[in-house]
Amino acid sequence: MPDTSPLFTPFRLGALTLRNRFVMPAMQRGMCDEGSPKPELAAYYARRAEGGVPLIIGESAAIDHPSATVQPNAAWLTAKTAGGWARCVEAVRAAGGAMLLQLWHEGAVRNDGHALSPSGRVHPGKANGRAMTRAEMAAIGEGFVRSARIAREIGAAGIEVHCAHGYLLDQFLWHGSNVREDGYGGPDIADRVRFPAEIVRAIRAECGPDFVISLRFSQWKEVDYGAKVAADTAELQRMTVTLREAGVDVLHCSTRRFWEAEWPGDNRNLAGWVRALGGLPTITVGSVGLDTDVMTTFSEGKDPGSRIPEAVADLGARIADGEFDLVAIGRALIGDPDFVTKLESGDYRAVRTFVRADLGKLEWDASIVEEAHQPVR
């Protein structure tokens, strides 16, 4: 039986004391009505907190700016939807957990012809919409801050800035989608991180020192699994130190399989490198408890197999080594809300393995992703 004890030690994250190392990451579940979480979404989050997860991150919520998304069933975080989110925060608190709300803008992925983004492109081979003016950047930055203020007002422990997977702020980070020449883009990572860092700094100034700010980023994009925001460790260090200095508390390093080394010659994954170089706590994520990654679930509709003992042994050892601090579990927690409790008791055989059908009908717009993964590219 692998030693799981490192995974069940407390961790201090800003003003929060978490009783173990597990996090539920943001996952859109289609349980919103006109952007506002329905009561069943609050119950779904609370059930995972009851199942032993001390930190729940709400599904991506569009920020308070009209350009943020046109996805029909998306969540929003605005004055109008604050009550629905307050119910989620309170339900999670009553179940013994804390909640961060994820702030999101889809940028160039918006599919109605009116997308705003750093350079009017999703990736080097796909134009969409147009480049934002500096005035539009300022207005969108204010939208992030307004939504963060609402999160604080309704009692959320903090927010997570969605800077991953090819959405707006990731489009700023990645040279493949950001060729601006105004100090906010181009070949230098210091320029590409400037806008996300300014947003973090403004949220920190507005929401105070005890409000947790997580920032989620990924090297991979839905449109390019092999992309690298940071080409090497020097770039990764420049980017993460800038974000730390702007006021980020924790970096959520999104990978598709947590056990993969980020660069050859060293076993550390992305969260491991970021923790070492950026001097901040990190969250790892990617196929915990499962043998296939989330994009395989989305694009092939394939049911994953279970992969628990090896994952638990590996995660426990890496936490004990100080490689990273927290572990996010996505699909496995959709499949079984008691996943963490069952890991703690060692009753792996009792875990109900996630199946693709648990997601129901996906509202996610796959067209841009499918097009990007055509064999010609």
Ligand SMILES: Cc1cc2nc3c(=O)[nH]c(=O)nc-3n(C[C@H](O)[C@H](O)[C@H](O)COP(=O)(O)O)c2cc1C
């Ligand atoms: C149905 C579904 C919706 C998701 N929605 C979001 C989202 O809103 N924001 C986000 O950052 N990631 C989202 N993700 C990615 C997850 O947060 C997570 O990174 C991914 O599922 C990998 O973890 P897993 O392998 O444990 O499932 C979503 C994943 C799923 C399965």
